[in-house]
Amino acid sequence: SAVISQKPSRDICQRGTSLTIQCQVDSQVTMMFWYRQQPGQSLTLIATANQGSEATYESGFVIDKFPISRPNLTFSTLTVSNMSPEDSSIYLCSVAVLTGKETQYFGPGTRLLVL
Amino acid sequence: GENVEQHPSTLSVQEGDSAVIKCTYSDSASNYFPWYKQELGKRPQLIIDIRSNVGEKKDQRIAVTLNKTAKHFSLHITETQPEDSAVYFCALPGPGTYKYIFGTGTRLKVLA
Numbered sequence: 485s486a487v488i489s490q491k492p493s494r495d496i497c498q499r500g501t502s503l504t505i506q507c508q509v510d511s512q513v514t515m516m517f518w519y520r521q522q523p524g525q526s527l528t529l530i531a532t533a534n535q536g537s538e539a540t541y542e543s544g545f546v547i548d549k550f551p552i553s554r555p556n557l558t559f560s561t562l563t564v565s566n567m568s569p570e571d572s573s574i575y576l577c578s579v580a581v582l583t584g585k586e587t588q589y590f591g592p593g594t595r596l597l598v599l
Numbered sequence: 600g601e602n603v604e605q606h607p608s609t610l611s612v613q614e615g616d617s618a619v620i621k622c623t624y625s626d627s628a629s630n631y632f633p634w635y636k637q638e639l640g641k642r643p644q645l646i647i648d649i650r651s652n653v654g655e656k657k658d659q660r661i662a663v664t665l666n667k668t669a670k671h672f673s674l675h676i677t678e679t680q681p682e683d684s685a686v687y688f689c690a691l692p693g694p695g696t697y698k699y700i701f702g703t704g705t706r707l708k709v710l711a
Contacts, residue, residue: 485645515697526688527643527701542698576642586631586692588699590642 486511486579488591496597497567504563505594507577512557515580517588518550522573530575533560567598601626601693605702612679613710620705622689623671632665632672635688637704643688647674679709 487510497503507516516533531539531552539552554560564571574595578588602625612618622632633648649656649663649672656663662675676683689702 517698526704527699529698529700532698580697586697587633587645587648588690588697589645592642 485587485589486513486581488577488579488589490577490591490594492594493592494595494597496599499568499598501567502563502565503567503596504561505575505577507560507562507591509558509579511581513579513581514557515588516554516560517578517580518552518560518562519576519578519590520573521576521593527576530562533562533577564596567596569598572596572598601629601691601700603689603691603700603702605689605705607705608703609706609708611708611710614679614681616679618674618676618679618683618707618709620674620687620689620707621671622673622691622702624691625670626691626693627667627670629691631692632663633690633699634663634674635690635701636685637688638685646687676707679707681709681711683707684709 489508491506518530519527520530521527529542530545531541533539533552533554535554549565551563574593576593577591580588604623606621630651634646635643636646637643647658647661647663649665660677665672687705690699
């Protein structure tokens with residue numbers, strides 16, 4: 485499995501501001517994903533981060549609100565823009581190494597509180 | 600699209616008893632079925648997975664069974680211990696993709 489780190493681990497932000505979350509993997513991976521986990525809830529996929537091209541967003545998530553970058557095979561960022569209290573969640577990146585299994589491994593998450 | 604239902608939402612068992620969590624899905628093309636454990640404040644971690652060419656897989660006290668005809672797969676934990684207390688999620692890659700759809704989660708409490 486890959487070693488995945490995220491920064492920051494937590495943050496408290498004011499409404500109307502933006503926060504960029506970083507995800508770093510210790511090896512080259514094919515697929516990177518960003519999830520949101522609201523308090524006490526399951527994981528919801530925000531988007532697939534594509535290397536060198538625009539991310540693929542799931543229904544209900546848009547690029548203007550959640551811009552994503554993936555400049556190479558080991559790094560991605562998710563920005564939460566123009567934040568409101570409803571954006572308070574845990575944001576997790578995950579990676580999949582496509583070696584015949586579709587297994588995803590998760591980063592430690594970023595706990596975001598918007599006041 | 601694919602749909603995953605997970606039951607029960609909460610489960611309390613006495614230490615040493617068994618726990619069973621079930622997920623039902625809709626797309627018969629699904630062929631990979633992972634289970635994740637998420638302890639409080641931590642990341643989801645893969646604990647066991649199964650492919651559709653086998654019906655059961657065991658790893659010590661944990662097992663996963665798959666019934667493709669009925670479209671459900673279950674997590675079995677035997678001889679439960681307090682450290683098994685966590686939220687468990689089933690997941691399902693969407694057909695033809697590597698994107699996961701997660702079940703709603705089961706909060707397991709093992710009572711000492």
